[in-house]
Amino acid sequence: MGKRCKVSPLRVFCVVLAAASVATIVTLWTIAFTGGEGGDVTAPWDRYRLPPGLVPLFYNITLWPRLRPKENSSLYIFTGWSTVQFECLEETNLILIHSNKLNYTKMEDGHPVRLTAEGDESAPNIKSAWLQPQTQYLVIQLKGRLTPGQKYRLYAEFTGELADDLAGFYRSEYEEDGVRKVVATSQMHPTHARKTFPCFDEPAMKAVFHITLIHPPGTVALSNGMEEDHAAITIDGEALLQTKFEATEKMSTYLLAIVVSDYTYLNTTQGNIQIRIWARRKAINQGNYALNVTGPILDFFQSYYNISYPLKKSDQIALPDFYFGAMENWGLVTYRETNLLYDPETSSNSNKETTVTIIAHELAHMWFGNLVTLRWWNEVWLNEGFASYVSYLGADHAEPDWDVKDLIVLDDVHKVFAVDALASSHPLTSEENSILLPGQIMEQFDTISYSKGAAVLRMLSDFLSEPVFKQGLSSYLRYFSYGNTVGTQLWKYLQMAVKDNKVSLPHPVDIIMNPWVLQMGFPVVTIDTSTGRVSQEHFLLDPETNVTVQSPYKYKWVIPVRWMKDGYVREDIWWLDEKEALNVDMMTGPSWILANINVTGYYRVNYDLGNWERLFSQLSTNHQVIPLINRAQLVDDAFNLARAQLVPTTLALRTTSYLSQETEYMPWQSALNNLRYFELMLDRTEVYQPMQDYIRKQVTPLFLYFREMTSNWTKVPEKHTDQYNHVNALRTACRTGLSECQDLTRMWFGQWMDHPEHNLIHPNLRSAVYCSAVADGTEAEWNFAWSQFRAATVASEASKLMSALACSTDTQLLDRYLSYTLNTTLIRKQDATSVITAVANNRVGHSLAWDFVREHWVYMFTEYGVGSFSFASLISGVTARFSTPEELQQLLDFVEQHKEAGFGSAALAVDQALERTEANIKWVQQNKQEVLHWFSSQTGG
Incomplete structure (x- = not known):
């Protein structure tokens, strides 16, 4: 059950909090609306932030989607009618309300709305009244003025396109x-509610939503609230169903969800919470795992937050076409099929x-995000970074035997290091008035926000201790x-928990965290x-890069260092x-030092060459003395x-020398990730073959290890990460030319081609086997994989085949495959980028893909738009x-050619x-010969 203002002390508290929230919003809006001191002569409807004077209280919305053209x-199309009740806070003769791509039915006075x-x-x-497309407003000028303290209602009837653009209210087909x-x-999310109904479409504009959906017989309607009433109705002679839903909790527009389909569901209960998994009828049996883990994850978070789940139900639905991986709509979470089923x-x-980690996210x-919502999109990182971090905790609770918490280092920390080490990176938090346009808002949802956010919050939880972190x-x-809040308030409450628990810190929480949040990048500790x-x-x-972004902290951080000496961790x-x-304890003789134990800190570590040599010696004699995560860290840091x-560079390559003795997944994956850069840079040069020979030499013992463990490939390893490394061994051995591996994959794929009904x-192993077989095969293998892709009824299987089709070494087949991305009946819009x-x-295929993007860029940019194409x-x-x-030069020419139209949410990616x-060019020039010599020396070449 959700927390509500029912008992009188809490009622008083809620009233005070509501008043404080309104005052905060008014202050914020006044700054954004007037342009600060001195004012701004720009017309209100030409500004991208709503003015401060009107606050929504509730919406009554009825929508009727047509499931036939x-x-x-x-x-x-869809039609709809809506009423929004709002309160006037400041006298005004102007109403601005968001509206995008909606056509309005004129009222009796000829205007599009009734007040x-x-x-x-x-x-x-x-x-x-008129529409202002650039700023996406319906502008309503009044003959008189609205009175402060008075409540009003704005009624509208409208029509919109139920397009296949994956934004707002849209259609998905299967x-x-x-x-x-x-x-x-x-x-x-983030700014598409306005494409569905006229609304105050900013996250701080929370309101209660009363939703009614009209839909054809044989379909079911879903929204955030529980179904309240279900009736058969007739409109213009057409028999229809009408479903009304319970009022939502007070929430932001971006969290509203509506679905009409002929889906079915699986259900269970967890305490008083109804849990349902919705999917296509032919796919619903794939929802059992999601159903089984949702309850335990909800229980975990209720305990972790020490707050009951705020709603009566938790619906989760798998969609054939969906832009994001998933979306946290309150009470009705939407997913790509591959992520839920x-x-x-x-x-x-x-x-x-x-599946389990995305459900947890x-x-x-x-x-964190729905019950308490950040005030504006400049702090996306806190919302997404937090969910990314605790998703590992929730998944670990649901699958305690997997050690999934450790994988954050590979999947988030190491991944975001690569982006945050660029001079074109950006801080986690931006100035509020610098994020105004919808494209700028979309840009915030990047690796920095998700993965760096997760990494710094994990570091914070570690040095505070999890109990203190949870209390705050x-x-x-x-x-x-x-209500709504800003990130600095979190530091305040964590500091209160620090004080309550007498935690010893060198500085208050905000002083420690601000350099990590308000300046880009991260440190290397030497x-x-x-x-x-x-x-x-x-x-x-690239140390020669000119960092033009000045930092108030002058690129200095307050860094927590956990370290060990000769195998013993300092407490x-x-x-x-x-x-x-100076830390005299870190002076060593024959001992070695290892810092950033388990990579809980968001930084890299370097050592003097003597310590590196001692670490190499330890790896070669008994690598298990070094903690598992730190073996992965040593490889990633060194490279x-x-x-x-x-x-x-040879020092970095030496971290891979011990891998012939390593059987654990994390160090191997770290090495493969880093060697991948060498392959990208050098696989079109004479370095390619010696490099392949070396990697094959190192992976062969791992291949043989898993052959033995699995009784000649007839069993599956028990341990979660062993299953991952089993795949690594097979994929890497085949890719680098180990004939025994290639013979295996060729045989397995051939058996499937002979008996398509029995895979x-x-x-x-399918991803690795499919790719290897298609790469080694002819057009026959490719056509078979394509036919299986088209026939696949399980989204994850289709995804494996979709990736494998790109493994071909036949340029004609790759050109054909690229052309399919322009035909949505062959490749879904959501999958075009992946292909x-x-x-x-x-x-x-590298040059083919680049040529294809250049040739079709205008089409992609205009046809797909931000809602469907990453x-x-x-x-x-x-x-x-x-x-x-x-x-x-080609890239510069491309940027110049399209600079007038811009690059939308890819603007930062273009800079990066x-x-x-530029950094790659220098690296190749400086390292190619040395790398060639090293690989050749390791293989006798």
Whole structure:
């Protein structure tokens, strides 16, 4: 049950909190609306932030989606009518309300809306009304003025397109039993509610929503609230159903969800919470795993936050077409099918982990993000970073045998280091008035927000201790329930918990955290074990890059250092809060030092060469003395320190020498991730073959280890991460030319081609086997994989085949595959980026993908739009291999050609691609010969 203002002390508290929230909103809006001191002559409707004078209280919304196109047309529409009640806070003769791509039915006075006042008051007449497309407003000018303290209602009737653009109220299509079916569904986040109904579409504009959906017989309607009333109705002779829903809690517009489909569901209860998993009828059996883990995850978060789940139900629905991986709509979470559904017959262990971690991520938002919402989009990181961090905790509770919490280091920390080490990175928090346009808002949802946010919050929880972190978090959520807040308030409540628990810190929480949040990048901590000198500096992949963004902290951080000496972990954290300090305990003789134990700190570590040698010696004699996560860290740090010219490249390569003895997943995955950069830079040069020979030499013992463990590939390892490394061994051995591996995959795939109805390849191995077989095969293998992709009824299986089709070494087949992305009946819009970047990831397909993007960029940009196409990942994917002056020039020409239209949410990705390409060119020039010599020396070449 949700917390409500029922008992009198709490009622008083809620009234006070509501008044404080309104005052905060008014202050915020006044600044954004007037342009600060001195005012701003820009017309109110030409500004992207709403003025401060009107606050919504509730909406009554009825929507009627047509699941068939208009007669003699391919156009799908929805109609709707809505009333919003709002309160006037400041006298005004102007109403601005968001509206985008809606057509209004004129009222009896000829205007698109009707305004009435509550009580005995009368509302001013409307003078004029018009749509302002650039700022996405319906502008209503009044003949009189609205009265402060008075409540009004604005009524509208409207029509919108139920397009396939994956934004607002849209349609998703699929085929079942030969019948084409349509789902009407929604994606309001972040600024698409205005595309569905006129609304005050900002996160601080919370209101209560009363939703009614009209839909065809044989379909079911869903929304955030519980179904309250279900009736058969007739409109213009058409028999329909009408479903009304209970009022929502007070919430932001971006969390509204509406779905009409002929889906079915699985259900259970957890305490008083109804849990339902919704999916296509043919896919509903794939929802059992999600159903089984949702209850335990909800229980975990209720305990973690020390606050009951605020709603009566938790619906989760799998959609064939969906832009994001999932969306945390309050009470009705929407997912891509691949992220919610799990079929034990065809889905892999990795698919299973994806399902449980994404469910945990979205359910974490039910409190952090939904119950308490950030005031504006400039602090997206706190919302998404928090959910990303605790998703590992929730998943760990649901699957305690997996050790999934450790994987945050590979999947988030190491991943975001690569982006945050660029001079074109950005801080976690931006100035509020710098994030105004919808495209700028979309740009905030990047790796920095999700993964760096998760990493710094994990670091914070570690040095506070989890109980203290949880106490502060719970107090914060309780105080701001059903309201909005800013990130600095979290530091305040965590500091209160620090004080209550007498935690010893060198500085208050905000002083420690501000440098991590308000400046971009991260430090490298350098330890000289001969002197005990410890220093920090801003880590940049290209040390010659000119950092133009000035920081108030001058790129200095307050750094918690957990460390060990000769295998023994020191209990206390040592704090480095200056550019340089002395720690005599870190002076060593024959011992070695290892810092950032379990990579709980968001920084890299470098050592003097003597300590590196002692670490190498330990790895070669008994690598297990070094903690597992730190073995992965040593590899990742060394390779990136080498790219930054802080250690020799050969030192980084030496961290892989012990891998012939390593059987654990994390160090191997770290090494493969880093060697991947070498392959991207050098696989079109004479270095390629010696590099492949070396990697094959190192992976062969791992391949043989798993052959033995699995009784000649007939069993599956028991341990979660062993299953991952089992795949690594097979994929890497095949890719680097181990004939025994290639013979295996060829045989397995051939058996499937001979008997398409019986795929005996284990789901864990399918991605690796499919790719290897398609790469080694002919057009026959490719066509077979394509036919299986088209026939796949399980989304995760389709995804594996979709990736494998890009593994071909036949350029004609790759060109054909790229062309399919322009045809939504062959490749769904949501998958187009994945296909193009997968082809670019293939050394044979790289230039084809880049040429394709350049040729069709205008079409992609205009046809798909921000709601359905991830331009940022597209740019990153097709430019990942760029390492020559010619490629840099091509990229510059491309940017120049399209600079007038801009790059939307990919603008930052374009800057980062340019910076990376320049750094890659220098790296190749400086390292190619040395790398060639090293690989050759290791294989006798």
